[in-house]
Amino acid sequence: MTETPALPGHLIIREPQLLFHPDRLQDQSPHPLNGLLRFGPYSRGLINTVLDPIRIATIYPHEFRERVRNIFTELERRHQPRERRNYLPEFPGFSRVFGLRLASAGSGMHVQLPSSLDDEIAGANKPHLILAEALTKAMNQVFSFRHEFDVLVIFLPSKWERGFFGEDNDDFDLHDYVKAVNASRGVPTQILEESSALDYFCRASVMWRLGIALYCKAGGVPWKLAESDPEAAYIGLSYVLKFSGDEVRFVTCCSQVFDSDGAGLEFIAYETNDVHTEGENPFLSRVEMRRVMARSLALYQRRHAGRGPKRVIIHKTTEFKTEEVDGVFDALPSTEGIELYQIQQDTLWRGVLIEPGKAQVRKALRRLILVSVGHIFSLEQETYSSGHRAMLLKRLRGSTTSKRVREFHTRSLSDDSQDTAVGTIQFDRFWLCQR
Numbered sequence: 001m002t003e004t005p006a007l008p009g010h011l012i013i014r015e016p017q018l019l020f021h022p023d024r025l026q027d028q029s030p031h032p033l034n035g036l037l038r039f040g041p042y043s044r045g046l047i048n049t050v051l052d053p054i055r056i057a058t059i060y061p062h063e064f065r066e067r068v069r070n071i072f073t074e075l076e077r078r079h080q081p082r083e084r085r086n087y088l089p090e091f092p093g094f095s096r097v098f099g100l101r102l103a104s105a106g107s108g109m110h111v112q113l114p115s116s117l118d119d120e121i122a123g124a125n126k127p128h129l130i131l132a133e134a135l136t137k138a139m140n141q142v143f144s145f146r147h148e149f150d151v152l153v154i155f156l157p158s159k160w161e162r163g164f165f166g167e168d169n170d171d172f173d174l175h176d177y178v179k180a181v182n183a184s185r186g187v188p189t190q191i192l193e194e195s196s197a198l199d200y201f202c203r204a205s206v207m208w209r210l211g212i213a214l215y216c217k218a219g220g221v222p223w224k225l226a227e228s229d230p231e232a233a234y235i236g237l238s239y240v241l242k243f244s245g246d247e248v249r250f251v252t253c254c255s256q257v258f259d260s261d262g263a264g265l266e267f268i269a270y271e272t273n274d275v276h277t278e279g280e281n282p283f284l285s286r287v288e289m290r291r292v293m294a295r296s297l298a299l300y301q302r303r304h305a306g307r308g309p310k311r312v313i314i315h316k317t318t319e320f321k322t323e324e325v326d327g328v329f330d331a332l333p334s335t336e337g338i339e340l341y342q343i344q345q346d347t348l349w350r351g352v353l354i355e356p357g358k359a360q361v362r363k364a365l366r367r368l369i370l371v372s373v374g375h376i377f378s379l380e381q382e383t384y385s386s387g388h389r390a391m392l393l394k395r396l397r398g399s400t401t402s403k404r405v406r407e408f409h410t411r412s413l414s415d416d417s418q419d420t421a422v423g424t425i426q427f428d429r430f431w432l433c434q435r
């Protein structure tokens with residue numbers, strides 16, 4: 001008998017409750033923006049709160065002085081949403097949301113890049129090197145006043161897009177370069193591109209994103225998960241390949257470490273050539289994986305009075321090879337629970353809502369569609385017309401009890417992404433579909 005193919009089962013994961021005050025446990029909401037409007041940010045109830053005002057330093061093109069001034073003026077105005085109205089509330093102004101002000105840092109902390117940079121980038125064979133050098137000089141100037149500002153904002157016009165990325169054999173990314181340089185110096189940095197921030201049509205969306213980003217980078221905590229494991233650490237791994245011709249010369253290994261609330265984020269990066277590659281995917285040796293895990297653990301302990309986590313969840317976008325798994329367990333011999341996950345964002349799966357009795361599938365869907373009889377997801381009509389991206393989470397190793405319902409803290413794939421998605425599942429592999 002021929003077996004009838006069957007799609008895997010599904011589970012609707014409810015949005016988690018977010019907490020907006022350290023003592024008033026009733027100040028909770030599943031919606032981060034509505035929660036901020038109703039209760040204010042979480043860290044406003046802490047003793048060591050964010051200093052008022054948040055001092056902003058800037059780097060901007062020669063003709064952007066007025067636009068820089070305008071965007072910070074916008075942050076104190078009201079803005080009605082023009083997109084995603086089922087998610088975005090009105091933005092009432094930065095000080096009304098967060099209870100403190102934004103202020104321009106003092107003289108010397110605002111660098112206007114020269115007008116000659118336009119022609120240099122336009123005529124250069126390697127424009128990314130020209131732009132990177134100019135920004136590095138400007139960042140060095142601002143860094144000399146490090147204790148006199150809180151966040152550095154860098155404005156990038158669309159006409160410099162040739163310098164945002166390297167050539168075919170050069171995986172340079174200007175955004176990553178700037179963040180890496182300033183992370184090593186302890187300088188919180190916000191990059192604003194002309195097309196996605198200054199010219200974006202929905203100003204409420206921009207103000208919410210920018211306001212939360214500036215508040216967080218100044219040391220604020222807008223919200224926390226109401227329920228989380230206080231003794232868990234999360235480690236995200238990523239790699240950047242450096243080529244010499246067609247050969248991989250070395251790999252930059254990046255590790256981000258944070259606690260179960262998403263707070264205390266630490267970042268380390270170092271270069272190694274002790275790797276092997278499969279296609280464009282690098283895999284560390286046992287020794288190198290042990291080294292990066294030991295450094296990540298040290299970061300966590302430094303922020304938690306020398307105490308190590310009882311549970312460590314490690315994730316990356318590629319599978320864990322045997323040597324990598326061994327290196328992880330070598331570095332964490334005293335940890336009670338170790339779980340390894342592959343998070344694959346680019347899959348062929350798509351999710352759509354199929355009404356009972358309706359068989360029409362929209363032509364806009366160009367990839368494999370996850371369908372079933374009846375409702376799959378409770379979504380607004382306008383939000384699923386083009387299909388929903390799915391993210392595959394695969395548990396590769398786990399030392400906790402297999403029958404235990406596992407909790408996953410994941411970043412939403414939607415445009416209004418916040419670190420708020422949480423759910424439980426009992427399978428080793430499942431798909432999270434974008435809401």
